Amino acid sequence: MNAPKRILYVSQACIPYLDKGGLAIRVWSMARQLARRGWLVTVLTARRESSGPATVRRIEGVEVVYLRSVGRYHSLTVNPDTWTFGRTRLRSFHLAHIFGLYDLLGPAVAWWCHRHRIPYVVEPMGMYRPIVRSIVAKQLYHRLLGRAIVAGAARVIATSTLEHDELVAGGVPAEKIAVRRNGVDLEEFETLPGRGTFRRQVGAAVGEHLVLYLGRLSRKKGLDVLARAFAGLDGAARLVVVGPDDGDGCLQDLQRLIKALSLDGRVALTGPRYGRDRLSALIDADVFVLPSQSENFGNAAAEALACGVPVVVSDRCGIAEFVRATGTGVVVPYGDAEALREAIREVLHDEALRASVRARAAELRAALSWEEPIAQQERIYAEVLGQAEQ
Template sequence: MRILFITPILVPPILWAGSHRVVYDISKALSKRGHEVIVLTSDIINIKEKKKINSKIDTCNHVKIVRNKIVNFKLTEITGMTISTDIMAFLKKALKDFDVVHAHEYRTYENIVLHHYAKKYDITYLLQAHGSLRRDDPKRSLKWVYDIFFGYSLLKDASKVIALTPTEAEQYMSMGVPKEKIAIIPNGIDLSEYAELPPKGSFKKKFNIPEDRKIILYLGRIHKIKGVDFLIRAYAYLKNKMDFKDAVLVIVGPDDGYLSEVKSLMHDLSVSNSVLFTGLLSEKDKIKACTDASIVAYLGPFEPYGLVSLEAAACETPVIVAQETPMAEIVNRGKFGFSVKYGDVISLASMLHRVLSDKELTENLGRNGRRYVFNNFDWSKITEKYEQVYGEVTNDKR
C-alpha cells in the first residue's frame, strides 16, 4: 500500500514528544513490511527554541519525509499550529495518489487542510489523536473553539479513528464518534533498540554522577502538565524530611515553557545542588540513562499513554506513574512499578524510598517489566493491527 502520514512535527532522530516517536516507529515498521510510507510534516524542529530544518525532503529508514515551510514562528506561537501554505499545494496535487491517508494528532492546521481536500475529492482518511482529545487543561477555551469550527467535522467525516486505550475510545465517543468507527491499538516500542542494553554506569560516567549515587529519572518535556513539580516536591521531602541523601534527581528533556518555574521551586526547596538537567538527549543516551536509573518517574495526570514507562521497563528499570491513567493499569498488570495519587507528595516520597532502599525489589520489578514489554509491545506485532484497519478502510472505498 501507498500510505500518507500527516503530522505537525517529525525530525528523526530528534523525537522529543511521544507522538513523534510513535509516528516514526509505525512508519519504519510499515516500511519494513513492504509498504511505501510518506510523512507530510512541517520544517520545525522545536517551536520554543525557534529551530527549523533546511531540507525539504529526507529519507530515514526507507521512510520519505516531506517538509512544508511554515509561514513564520510568530503565527505558530500564537495559534499553536504549524501553519503552512505548502501543505495545501501538496494535498491538492497528491492526496488522490495514496491508498491510505492517516492523520496524526487532532487539533492541527494540517488536519484542517486535509479535511477540506478530503471532502472536496471524496477521499477517506483515518485519524489518530494520540491522547490529544481532552480539554481539561489551561488551553481548554482555544480547544473548544477548534472543536466547534473544525474538530467535530474532522471526527465525524473520518472513516476510522484510532484510540490508544479504552479510555481514549470513550473520549472519542463523548465527542460523537460511533463505537464501530473506533479501533483500539496500543503503542509499542522498537525492541531492537533494547535487545542489548549498555553497560551499567556509562550514563553516570558521562555526567559525572558518583557510582554509589542512585538516580531518580524523569524523561520528557519540562511542562506544567507533566508533573515535574510534583516529583521535585517529593524528592525534596525524601532528601530533607526522610534524610535520604544517596539519590540524585535527573531531568532529561527540552524546556517547554516551565523550566524557570521548576528551577525556582528547586531553589525554594533547597535541592538545586542535587538535581541535574541534561536537556534533550539522543535515543542511545536515553537508554543509557534508563539503564543507570534506579527508578523512572512519569507522573503527568493527563498522560494518554506514556511510552517512557515502557522504555524504562525494557531497560529493566521500575517506574512510578500517576493513578487513574492508562499506563497505571499497564504497570499494575505487568507488575513493574507503582502508581500514586497525583499530588500526594508524602506517598510518592515513600514509594521512592521503598524502591531505592530495596535492591531485591528493584531487580524483581525490573525483570517483570522487561519480560512484560517484550511479550506485549513489539511494533512488529502491533503493526499487523494497523494493516487490518487500513485494509478495512480501503475495502470500504471500493
C-alpha cells in the first residue's frame, strides 16, 4: 500500500462487551493488528445501553463508534444512527468488513456501500447456517437480508475448511470464498500466570485432574454431551465450566442435568472470566474440552494450546484440522458422549502427551498467532480494492 487505506469494521459487538465471546474478541484483535500495520481502522458497533447518544473513542489507534440503541431483542439492537453514519461518513472509506449475521448493522452498511460503490467483505463467523435458537427467524432473515448481503460481497471469509464447505453447501459460490484462520494475541501469553491459583479457587484437590470448558454457555456448545461424558469418567477429576450465560436456557438445562447425574461436588460453574483470570483457568487445566455442534474455528481451544494444554474437540470445530495436524489432542464425533469420555480419559492418562504440549507451548503460540492471518487478510483486501479500481 502506498498510502494508508481507511477500512470500516462493522460488528454488533466489540470491546468492552467481551461476554459476546468470539465476535467481540476477533473484531478487536484484527482491528488493532491492522492499525499497527498502518491501516486507518474504524469499528462501527452498538452501545449495549438503551439510552445515551452515540459515542466515539480512540483505543490503541483504532476509532470505535458506539451507536445509540433504541431497541433490543436478545443481542440484536436497533440503531437508527447507522443511516446517518452511512449518509455522512461511509463514503470516506475504501473498504468495509462486515462481521457476523442476524443483526441490522450489516444490512444497513451493505446498502450504503452499494450506494457509494464501496466494496465490502462479509465474515459470517460460523453463523451462515441456522442451527440453534430462533431457526425460523434466522431463515426469514436470510430471505429478507442475509442472502443479499452475501451476494453483494466482494469476498466471503471462512475461518476453516469446515466453514468453507458449509458456505458452499449453503449456496455461496466457491470462487467468492477466501479461507483465513483466526489467531491469538501473542502479547497476552508473554507472561502467563503462575499455576495453582485457579485450582485453589475451584476447590480442586491435590492430584485431582481438572477438565475445563471455557466459552459461552449456549446450547450449541454441547455441554449436555460433556456432562454425560464426564459422569462416566472414573478416577479423581473435576469438571469446571467457565463462561457467561448466553440466555438460551443452556445454563438451566446444565444445572438440572448436573443434579440428575449426581454430579454435585464434581462440577463447578464459575461464570465468566476475562483477561488474566481466563488465562489462570487455562493454565491450570489438564485438558480443555470443546464439544460444540458448530464452531467456525474455536478460539478458546487455540488459547488452551497457547497455554500448553492439550484439547479434545468435536469434529464440528474448525480448529480440529490443526489439532490433528499437530498431534496436540483428540478429535471426536460431535454428540458422541462415549467417544468424548474415552478421549478425555486418554488425554488425562497420557502424561507424555500433556508434557509434550506443555513443552511446545511457545511453538504453538507462534503457529497460532495473528501474524500470518493478518498478512493474508491484507492480501484479500488488496485483491478486492484492485478489482474495485478496474
